[in-house]
Amino acid sequence: MSDVPFGFGPSDRDPERREPGQGGNPGDPFGLGALFGGIAGGGSPEDLMGKMPLFAELQKLMNWSxxxxxxxLARQGAISQLAAxxxxxxxxxxxAVxxxxxxxxxxxxxxxxxxxxxERTAAWSRVEWVEQTLPAWGALIDPLAEKVVAAMTSALPQEAAMAFGPVAGIMGRMGGLMFGAQVGQALGKLADEVVTSTDVGLPLAPSGTGVLVxxxxxxxxxxxxxxxxxxxxxLALREAASQxxxxxxxxxxxxxxxxxxxxxxxxxxDREAIERGITEAMSGMEGGIDPSNPESIQQLLGSGVLEPEETPEQHMALRRLETLLALVEGWVDTVVAEAAKDRLPGHSALAETMRRRRASGGPAEQTFATLVGLELRPxxxxxxxxxxxxxxxxxxADARDRLWSHPDLLPTSDDLDEPLDFVARQGLDDELAALTADDAADREETGASGDRSGDGSGDGSGDGSGDDSGDDEDREPGKD
Incomplete structure (x- = not known):
């Protein structure tokens, strides 16, 4: 696990992922010092109006439902990053596309x-990529964010919740703003790098649309x-293969x-663990949680006590996701190599560039590390x-592609640990299927032969052979 979803946990969890200028403020795990400058700096909620010059309709954002x-907010934040x-x-x-x-x-x-x-092609600008892919992102991210907010709210002890009194007017919407700002920043960064609509491992464009940026x-x-x-x-080969x-x-x-x-x-x-952690965190704060000083609240959030723990079921889901993404990417690599090997002189160099891009953290790796804490393993x-x-x-190729006919036929994560063993088993399965088919054909042929023999004896009555045979069998000895 490389990161906790949506910024949970201490701010120094993964220092290598910090952007330049995002130094280690341990009391600002969600970047609220930048987003809500007036509050994080000790000002009043009203000061917020003057701290967000990028958004002319702040009230509309605050009333998001x-x-x-x-x-x-996510859309505006992403596009503002791309404007220059x-x-x-x-x-x-x-x-050309x-x-x-x-x-x-x-x-x-x-x-x-x-x-x-x-069915159709498109050449998107970076801004168009953001705007056109938002519906797909919503379907993916909303259920995750909703669960995070619910877990976070239900786990907050009453004492800590009461400490938010001075900013109660905006706390109900802060989750949506926080996630909107974080997702917008992530989408803006992705839009600077993605080269196709499937670059993150998922089809983000409208169905049937092949896209290059x-x-x-x-x-x-x-x-x-x-x-x-x-x-x-x-890159068009990779997009067309994914589509x-x-x-x-x-x-x-x-x-x-x-x-x-x-x-x-x-x-x-774990509510009990949260309460114990908050008690310990408050005891370590000079003066405890001070409602008049929102930085003390941020210090509580940054202490890691609200960090959700991964369950075995979540681990299985992440492993399944990682395996599926790897299988998609590996299949695309394989069919593109087959298609390009005799036609595209620079294919090997370009494929190596793509592998290095993934290994150093390409768009797919960044996306899923941000969303679900998943780090794809090269x-x-x-x-x-x-x-x-x-x-x-x-x-x-036909046997290879038939594995996609049902999810149960695909290699599992354990199979990928021994990939050649999995391939060898497919050969044994094919041989067994062939033998079974041959046996079935033999039985069918034997049955058909038996039917033909029986029909012949009956049909022979017309030429007298059947009757003669029957008379011979019925005739008593000595009565020729």
Whole structure:
């Protein structure tokens, strides 16, 4: 586990993930000092109006009632991060993206039985990526945030809850604002890096839409010493392959979301442990919790006493999610390599660049570390690619892709620990199935032969053979 969802726990849990300038203020685990400057600095709630110049309609944000995450705030926060470097997509870029995705689909046709999943193409700017993917993010994040807020509220002892009296007017909405600000910051950062609509491991675009982000494609290509159209085509192959998988494996998207939501359902906080922790934390604070000094409240939040503990059920959900994401990524790597090996001269170099990007924390790794505390392990990604590659070599592309026909056929996390053993078992299963089919065919043929023999004896009555045989059997000895 690399991080606790939505900023739970001490602020120095993962110092390497801090942004420049986000130094170690142990009393500000949620970044409230920046977001709610007037309150965190000891001012009044009214001072908040002057501390957020980016949002002209603060009152509207504070009155958000659309769910546990303030998505208006998230959208505005993400777009404000992107404003300085925003580049709208040009007509030439849209044409180039459409041609690359069409060519990618043609190259993929011979290497997978899954048909194209792209009905339309799009070249999104970074801002368009944020706006167009918000519905998918809402479906993924809202259940998790709702559970976090509920667990956090129910676990807060009465004494600590009463300490929030001076800011009671905004505490009811602070969760939505906090999550909205955090999600907005994460989406803004992701929009700077994602090159396709499936770059985070999930299909975020509307169904049937293949997407590249030209500005980020150009940034990805910078310094690779490969032609721009070659890099674009490589990324188009990855997008087209992912679209095929999610379009024609109908349960896959839901399984990924269910794994996240299963984790959310397991979020619980031990109230007795919280009360003990708060008592200890308050005893360590000079003067205890001072309602007139919100920094003491933030110090309580930053002490880690409200950190939810992971349950065995959550661990299983995270492991399932990690395995599914690795299998998707490994399959995409495999089919793209098959499609590009004889056509794209720089494929090996580009594939290696993509592997290094993942190993150093690409968009998928950042997203799920932020959302559910999941750190994708590069070893699992390599093992998943090994499974798909070996399946292709030993059993063919059709047998490889048939594993996606049902979730129970896919390798488990334990199978990925021994990927070649899993592939070998598939061969044994195929042989057993073939033997079973041969036995069934033999039995059917034997039965058919028996039926034909019986029919012949009956039908022979027309030529007298059957009657003669019967007369011979019935005739007594000596009466010829």
């Amino acid at each position: 659309g769910g546990p995450v303030n998505w208006d 470097g925003h580049q709208p997509s040009s007509d030439a870029e849209r044409t 459409a041609e690359a995705l069409r060519l990618a689909d043609l190259w993929l046709d011979p290497v997978t039985e899954l048909p194209s999943g792209i 030209p500005q980020n494609v150009a940034a990805f290509a910078a310094g690779l010493d490969r032609p721009a159209d070659e890099v674009r085509l490589f 095929r998988l999610f379009a024609h494996v109908p349960w896959l998207r839901q399984q990924l979301q269910d794994a996240v939501h299963a984790y959310a359902r397991g979020i619980t906080i 070893r699992q990604l390599r093992d998943a690619a090994t499974v798909w590659g070996a399946m292709t070599q030993q059993h063919g």
